[in-house]
Amino acid sequence: MELGTIGIWSLAFTHGDRAEAQDAAAELEELGYGAVWLGGSPGGNPCGDLVTAAEVLAATSAIAVTTACVSIWERTPNRLAAAYHALPPHQRNRLLIGLGVSHADFVGRYREPYHALRSYLDELDAVAAPLPSTARFIGAHGPQMSRLAAARSRGVHPYLVDPAHTTWARSMLGEGPMLALEQTVILHTSAEAARAKARTMLAPYLQLRNYRSAWLRGGFTAEDLALGGSNRLIDALFAWGSQDKIMARLTEHRQAGADHVAVQVVTDTPGTFARQAWRDLAPERVTA
Numbered sequence: 001m002e003l004g005t006i007g008i009w010s011l012a013f014t015h016g017d018r019a020e021a022q023d024a025a026a027e028l029e030e031l032g033y034g035a036v037w038l039g040g041s042p043g044g045n046p047c048g049d050l051v052t053a054a055e056v057l058a059a060t061s062a063i064a065v066t067t068a069c070v071s072i073w074e075r076t077p078n079r080l081a082a083a084y085h086a087l088p089p090h091q092r093n094r095l096l097i098g099l100g101v102s103h104a105d106f107v108g109r110y111r112e113p114y115h116a117l118r119s120y121l122d123e124l125d126a127v128a129a130p131l132p133s134t135a136r137f138i139g140a141h142g143p144q145m146s147r148l149a150a151a152r153s154r155g156v157h158p159y160l161v162d163p164a165h166t167t168w169a170r171s172m173l174g175e176g177p178m179l180a181l182e183q184t185v186i187l188h189t190s191a192e193a194a195r196a197k198a199r200t201m202l203a204p205y206l207q208l209r210n211y212r213s214a215w216l217r218g219g220f221t222a223e224d225l226a227l228g229g230s231n232r233l234i235d236a237l238f239a240w241g242s243q244d245k246i247m248a249r250l251t252e253h254r255q256a257g258a259d260h261v262a263v264q265v266v267t268d269t270p271g272t273f274a275r276q277a278w279r280d281l282a283p284e285r286v287t288a
Contacts, residue, residue, distance in 0.1 A: 001093060005260060007033055007035030007262045009068060013036060014041060014049060024278075025060050032282055035063060057095065072117060092135070099138055113210075162218070164236075171257075179258050181258055185281070195234050195235075206229060247281070
């Protein structure tokens with residue numbers, strides 16, 4: 001399974017209209033994107049993201065489909081593996097399962113994340129029909145989680161990171177494991193407007209300990225994380241401006257060692273299919 005250089009990360013696939021999700025995925029495939037990243041988890045069905053994945057896979061023929069990310073607290077290893085193997089082989093061959101430890105703010109039974117994830121992976125490997133390590137990604141930012149991901153999965157999927165983190169992550173992972181990061185973009189050339197949109201999107205993440213720790217570890221300061229985020233933080237985490245400027249950021253990640261960049265376009269209404277922006281950012285414009 002190949003992810004290609006560029007994919008699209010969007011909440012719309014799990015929170016938007018299901019028929020449009022299929023149509024949009026088919027168009028992304030035609031545009032040359034290598035992967036569709038299903039952002040977030042739909043409510044109701046505890047395996048709803050895999051239901052969505054099956055629908056997107058059925059509407060396409062070659063593009064990879066990836067969940068980003070399944071919370072280990074919401075799905076038992078048995079249930080996740082069973083849902084994966086319930087799909088026909090020709091769909092499983094294009095499906096990757098992103099796994100994450102979520103946040104203590106959202107999970108009542110939250111415990112030390114590294115050991116919880118390691119135990120979860122042990123259980124995934126022990127079920128009668130395991131979820132293969134080559135079919136899973138880990139949402140990792142720090143050294144411990146990245147090493148675990150390198151040993152027990154296809155690679156890592158960092159979220160809200162800058163090119164400096166990409167350089168660090170590649171040095172940590174070595175040449176083998178895949179580095180497939182998310183890059184949030186804002187197609188707006190006004191610095192004031194773009195940064196305002198970025199701060200609105202970033203606000204909930206600034207309250208989460210895991211993200212704050214990662215950014216502080218990456219060289220940002222407490223002042224950078226205050227008052228909605230400094231311009232320095234915003235400009236590092238978000239690619240904003242003209243199409244050429246955004247393309248330059250995607251290329252910068254690639255040159256820093258990323259195998260794949262999952263582009264998330266900020267929209268005025270979360271969960272909107274940003275189809276014109278996806279057309280404007282088609283992969284052939286990104287250099288290796």
